[in-house]
Amino acid sequence: MRSMRFERVFVRASAACVGPMEGAGPLGKHFDHVSADLYDGEDSFEKAEIAWVKRACDRTLRKAGMVPSQLEGAIGGDLMNQLLATHYFARSLSAPFIGVYAACATSSLAMGMAALCIEQQQTRNMLVVTSSHNATAERQYRFPNEYGVQKKETTTTTVSAGTGVLLSDARTQIQVSGCTLGRIIDWHFSDASDMGTAMAPAAFDTLMRHLSLTKTSLSDYDQILTGDLSAAGFALFKDLLQQQGYASLEMLDDCGLLIYDRLRQPVFCGGSGSACAMCVTIAHVFEQMRTGQLDRVLVIATGALLSPVATFQKQSIPCIAHAIEYRRREA
Structure with missing residues (x-):
């Protein structure tokens, strides 16, 4: 499959509503709402995640000057069984809805599919939603936090947040210019407490294919962000690139390392979760593209399909x- 190129897809508005740990991190001031705790006024963690998605999408539409009835479609996903948070949020929408799942790579998959719908002129706008919650993810995939199970240093911390991005064919400063879909890669890692290392080969594979398919090089991008590798996985990712002869890697970074301050926050290896890459994209990439600090960015969200x-x-x-390419344009 070729890398998909888009000419008519733009970011019209976006919002991210996060938990207290994310709000206390380096990007905290750029988020739209920071909750005081992981319940956000609800009586369960699952309901709190749904509430974050609702708030993020409400703020996204308000920024765009739209009401829900003007939406032509929505697409998104989360980490819970049967996309619980996303589907329970979407029941309040009147727009056609598509639920997608790629674990922590869900944000890039949803962005790519929404962009394709707009590029093919099947719709003029699409709302992209993603969310994750530290407590709901731990309860589903490992052990509830309440058990106090000791964790390994290679553990990543699931980002607690809900995000919304409105894509449209109306020109803005931020263009979604391309998408390269990934292949499933399995290097036979089996430690659920070290998903960063497991995901690194997939990130490497997608980056190499993207560069080959688009005939670009690392230096063509102001920044290349992996989604959820954090410290252990990101080190392997860079090592794989160096083995291929890449020496200059200063444009590389990882969303799981940008969203937290590992020196003062108890997050082990860094961040992960289906909201991780999108939170950093909204609070870091979009912010710096609007101010002219970044012109071309590649975000490679990574997912462990365990x-x-x-x-x-x-x-x-x-x-x-899955890789999504953004370019700054004159509005």
Whole structure:
């Protein structure tokens, strides 16, 4: 499959509503709302995640000067079974809806599919939603936080947030210029407490394919962000590039390392989760593109497609990474 190129897809508005740990991180002042705790006024963590998505999308539409009835379509996903947070949010929408799942790579998959709908002139606008919650993810994939299970240093911290991005064919400063879909890569890692290392080969594969398909080089981008590798996985990712002869890697960074301050926050290796890459895209990439600090950015969201059932059966962790390219344009 070729890398998809887009000419008529732009970011009209976006918003990110986060939990307290994310609000206390380096990007905290750029988020639209920071909750005081992981419940956000609700009586369960799952309901709190739904509330974050609702608030993020409400603020996104308000920024765009739109009401829900003007939406022509929406697409998104989260980490819970049957896309719980996304589907329960979407039941209040009147627009056609598509639920997608690629674990922590869901944001890039949703952005790419929404952009394709607009580029093919099937719709004039699409709302993209993603969310994750530290407590809901731990309860589903490992152990509830309330158990106090000791964690490994390679553990990543699931980002607690809900995000919304409105894409449209109306020209703005931020263009979604391309998407390279990833392949499932499995190097037979099986440690659910070290998903960054498991996902690194998938990020490497997608980046190499993107550069080849688009005939670009690392230096063509102001910044290339992986989504959820954090410290352990990002180190392997850079090592794989150096083995291929890439020496200058200063444009590389990871969303899981940007969203937290590992020196003062207890986040182990850094951040992960389906909201991680999108939170950093909204609060860091979009902000700096609007001010002219970044002109061309590649975001490669990474996902570990593990299942608790497969983990209990001693299966390895298949992974995937999807790349979205953004370019700054004159509005």
